[in-house]
Amino acid sequence: MxxxxxxxxxxxxxxxxxxxxxxxxxxxxxxxxxxxxxxxxxxxxxxxxxxxxxxxxxxxxxxxxxxxxxxxxxPEFGRIRFRDTLHDSDFATAAMVGINAPxxxxxxxxxxxxxxxxxxxxxxxxxxxxxxxxxxxxxxxxxxxxxxxxxxxxxxxxxxxxxxxxxxxxxxxxxxxxxxxxxxxxPGALAAVTTVVFGADLDGWCADQPAGVYFTAHGSFLPLYPEGGWAWLGPTPEDSEHTDWPGLVSRALGPGAGVRAEVTRVQHWVMNxxxxxxxxxxxxxxxxxxxxxxxxxxxxxxxxxxxxxxxxxxxxxxxxxxxxxxxxxxxxxxxxxxVAHRTLQQAVANSKLMFEAQRLRHEQLHSGGAAPTRVELPWSDRYFAQLGLVLGVAYRSDAVLSDAVLTDTLLTDGSTPPEPSETGTDYVPSAEPGHRMPHLWLTPDRSTLDAFGEWFTLLTPDPAAWEQQATAPGVLHIERLPDEHADLCGLSPRGALLIRPDGHIGARWRDCPPSDNILRHALTALTGHDETRSG
Missing domain, CATH: 3.50.50.60 (FAD/NAD(P)-binding domain)
Structure with a gap:
């Protein structure tokens, strides 16, 4: 051994x-x-x-x-800006929803x-x-x-x-x-990319128009820290071992910029x-x-x-x-x-949107006339339309008991829970089982999300109706849900939501407990706990 x-x-x-x-x-x-x-x-x-x-x-x-x-x-850096070169004016810009403002x-x-x-x-x-x-x-x-x-x-x-x-x-x-x-x-490997970390005084071009990313035709520029520092991201040159990185980044800043980049680190990587x-x-x-x-x-x-x-x-x-x-x-x-597959699809779509904005600008510059100062972005004010994917994830598994099958005996009818509804690119809060519990204020400074942690949480307008319920092994907290939130969650005054430790809704009872052991059954089903093995 x-x-x-x-x-x-x-x-x-x-x-x-x-x-x-x-x-x-x-x-x-x-x-x-x-x-x-x-x-x-x-x-x-x-x-x-x-x-x-x-x-x-x-x-x-x-x-x-x-x-x-x-x-x-x-939060003012929660924005992306499109420029021909870094020291040019924006030809397009978009806010990162959920980053640039509450x-x-x-x-x-x-x-x-x-x-x-x-x-x-x-x-x-x-x-x-x-x-x-x-x-x-x-x-x-x-x-x-x-x-x-x-x-x-x-x-x-x-x-x-x-x-x-x-x-x-x-x-x-x-x-x-x-x-x-x-x-x-x-798709596998999409591109060979190099990140160059450098120092340069770029405040004259960027201080009045902050952004998390400046996307240019010569690579992307990213401010690194509030106190200073920059990174440039671009395609890895064929002869990367002999590339003049300070010169490359300085040229990417734009003709006539007159700024020499002081390179401190270079990293080559593959975008997979x-x-x-x-x-x-x-x-x-x-x-x-x-x-x-x-x-x-x-x-x-x-x-x-x-x-x-x-x-x-x-x-x-x-x-x-x-x-x-x-x-x-x-x-x-x-x-x-x-979720990983949907996220991969969204990231590929994001890339297409980025390149589409650049293509539109290229067409403007080569149209023969004076280039307009703006490009209409190929998406709405939702930055890459991904908030629904960030907050709208909904799970379907044995660790979620859907409304359709949650009964006193739980899943004994052999039916299959319905697929969780898709929110698309916009986020629509939902209290259906499987979804992230919506953020609602329990008190002026305490969110529903603050009620979850190392335990399961029962949210109900009527805690007294549920406190006598026997529970399965594990930890359960009961929290009062303010009455004004009951309708939003699809609950009657005596209904309840059972929230998993990760903040996703495991089960919902629209009305009062149908039996004395329904909560115990639900927790046992959600956790896959075999009660015959418990001490």
């Missing part, structure tokens, strides 16, 4: 935002976690730039939203920041044992655990960790996914587009870019991974602590893989 150096409940592979967020979520549930990252430190590159409104809701629940916001750009559908606002600023905040918030410079080289699935072999990249020393489950958040080139032989579906064929292999689960690589246009990739682990971690905690059955983990793929 192999010598085991450590035993944990969950081993997380990958120390990016998704893995670090999973650490924080699992620790909140009291799950023993260890994280390994093959890099020797956090990434120094800015990489992902947008923390959308749904991710900020998750960080609000972890108590991190204020700190993350304090190091980010102000929206009534959420208690938080998304932000523009850099991944290398977000990650240290997440790392500082986690008390988990983390090993940087340790690469996973082997995985062996056993009957009730997974044995992982790690190699220290400096010393070459091998260690073995036994975990009840492994969460692979190790990126688009995931070692775990490849070792498991899990294939991918989708795919979804893994499976998100689960026994006790091993994929999340983030390991499960789906999303093109960067629209800022959906990292945020989709954060939503993955928000969906997964309460389920892992339930299985580890015994108040949920192992089958609950099957609902992770059932719920999140369709």
């Amino acid at each position: 192999a010598v085991v150096d450590a035993e944990v409940d969950v081993l997380i592979v990958g120390g990016g935002p998704v893995g670090l967020t999973a650490c924080a979520l699992l620790e909140r549930w009291g799950v023993r976690v260890s994280l390994v990252e093959k890099r020797g430190e956090l990434s120094p590159f800015p990489r992902s730039r947008l923390v959308n409104v749904r991710s900020m809701e998750i960080y609000r629940g972890l108590g991190l939203a204020g700190e993350i916001t304090s190091g980010a750009f102000g 929206i009534p559908e959420s208690p938080v606002t998304g932000i523009v920041t850099s991944q290398d600023r977000l990650e240290p905040t997440l790392l500082a918030a986690a008390g988990t044992r983390m090993r940087f410079g340790a690469e996973l080289v082997d995985l062996t699935e056993e009957a009730d655990s997974v044995l992982a072999v790690l190699v220290d990249q400096r010393s070459g020393e091998e260690t073995r960790v036994r975990a009840r489950h492994v969460l692979a958040a190790d990126g688009a080139h995931s070692t775990v996914r490849q070792r498991l032989g899990i294939g991918t579906a989708g 587009a795919f979804v893994a064929e499976r998100f689960r292999h026994g006790r091993i689960l994929l999340a983030g870019d390991a499960a789906h690589a999303i093109p960067i246009v629209g800022g959906l990739g990292m945020n989709t991974g954060i939503a993955d682990v928000h969906n997964l971690c309460w389920k892992l905690a339930g299985v580890v602590h015994g108040w949920a059955g192992p089958g609950l983990l099957d609902t992770y793929e059932t719920e999140r893989r369709p």
